[in-house]
Amino acid sequence: MRHLKFNSSAASLTLLLLATMPVTAALAAEPVNDVRDGDGGPRRERAVDDRAPPASLFSTYRANYLVIGAEHSPVAGNTTSKFQLSLKYDTGANWYFAYTQRSYWDIARESSPIIDHNIEPEVFYYWKSKSGIAERWHIDSVRTGFVHQSNGKDGVNSRAWNRAYVEPQFRRRAFFFEPRLWVIVTKDEQNRDIADYYGYADIVFGIETAARQRFAVTGRQGLEHGSLQIDLSMPAKSLFTGNTMRPYLYAQLWTGYGETLLFYNVRTSALRIGIEFHP
Numbered sequence: 001m002r003h004l005k006f007n008s009s010a011a012s013l014t015l016l017l018l019a020t021m022p023v024t025a026a027l028a029a030e031p032v033n034d035v036r037d038g039d040g041g042p043r044r045e046r047a048v049d050d051r052a053p054p055a056s057l058f059s060t061y062r063a064n065y066l067v068i069g070a071e072h073s074p075v076a077g078n079t080t081s082k083f084q085l086s087l088k089y090d091t092g093a094n095w096y097f098a099y100t101q102r103s104y105w106d107i108a109r110e111s112s113p114i115i116d117h118n119i120e121p122e123v124f125y126y127w128k129s130k131s132g133i134a135e136r137w138h139i140d141s142v143r144t145g146f147v148h149q150s151n152g153k154d155g156v157n158s159r160a161w162n163r164a165y166v167e168p169q170f171r172r173r174a175f176f177f178e179p180r181l182w183v184i185v186t187k188d189e190q191n192r193d194i195a196d197y198y199g200y201a202d203i204v205f206g207i208e209t210a211a212r213q214r215f216a217v218t219g220r221q222g223l224e225h226g227s228l229q230i231d232l233s234m235p236a237k238s239l240f241t242g243n244t245m246r247p248y249l250y251a252q253l254w255t256g257y258g259e260t261l262l263f264y265n266v267r268t269s270a271l272r273i274g275i276e277f278h279p
Contacts, residue, residue: 060278061088061098063233065250068107069272075263076115077108082252082272096145098122104260116262122147132171140171150188151261159261161187161194178204197222197257197264206231211238212248212278220258225267227256233276250276 066083073080082105088098099122104115124145132138144167150160165182181201187194199222206216213234220227230253239249255269 057090057092058087059090060086062086062100063231063250063276064278065252065274065276067250067252067272067274069270069274071268071270071272073263073266073268073270075266075268076104076106079108080115080270080272081105081107082270094126096124096126098124116151116260118149118151118261120147120149134171134173137170137172137177139168140176141169143167143169146185149261153262156190157262158188159191159194159264161191174207174209176204176206176208180204191261191264194264195222196224197227199223199226211235213238220256222257225257225265227254227258229254229256235278246278248276248278250274 062084064085066081068079068081070078071080072078082102084100084102086098086100088096090096098120100120102118102120104117106113106115122145124143124147126141126143128141129139132140144165146162146164148160148162151158153159162185163182164185165180167178167180170177179201180203183200184195199220202218202220204216204218206214208214211234214231216231218229218231231250232252233248233250235248237246251271251273253271255267257267258264259268259270
């Protein structure tokens with residue numbers, strides 16, 4: 001299949017990434033008081049604290065990161081980069097608009113082409129429990145909404161689908177468990193068998209310490225194939241005395257099908273490390 005060439009548009013996207021990260025951090029709304037403030041798996045939204053009004057209507061949604069590392073794949077070179085930008089907008093009535101973009105960059109090949117861009121605009125309703133006993137498992141929050149995911153291409157390389165989902169979050173002390181269940185509303189003809197690879201649910205299980213060091217495992221099983229992703233992040237300042245750096249050190253391991261929409265039916269494996277950006 002044909003790759004997009006890394007031309008001026010790709011360079012502009014890279015510059016936009018670098019310029020946007022500090023803005024993303026500055027726009028972040030939620031104060032994080034302790035582990036129970038919903039700062040769960042790196043893929044998931046941080047919970048909204050109803051006790052204090054947000055400083056901004058915009059805030060980070062899923063993880064914002066830039067990673068690079070080795071990949072074993074029939075569709076990419078042996079070194080690839082992956083970066084993600086994600087924001088949400090608070091309407092003030094427990095309804096949110098969100099936008100997430102993930103890009104995959106084959107930096108090892110000549111001209112360093114962008115493999116795929118995946119965009120995910122969504123709207124969701126968010127409910128957070130005002131009570132809960134940390135010593136035992138309890139429902140901390142529930143999110144339900146509608147998400148569109150596509151890669152912005154046309155013709156045979158077009159990939160798109162729409163889903164309605166519900167995602168409860170269960171917590172017990174530092175542990176969190178987040179199953180996300182969805183119904184496929186529509187899907188592109190070019191990926192009509194996407195349920196064989198993505199299925200109808202994924203599950204995140206992890207732990208977050210009081211120092212905001214996080215370890216999370218995300219599993220997804222399609223009708224025929226599945227995937228596994230492991231995320232580890234920790235504040236850079238937690239490793240060195242007197243360090244005030246905001247970024248987190250971030251490592252991500254991926255194996256299975258569906259890391260990119262374009263090659264959703266191709267098995268890949270990758271280990272990448274880099275930086276995760278937090279408010």
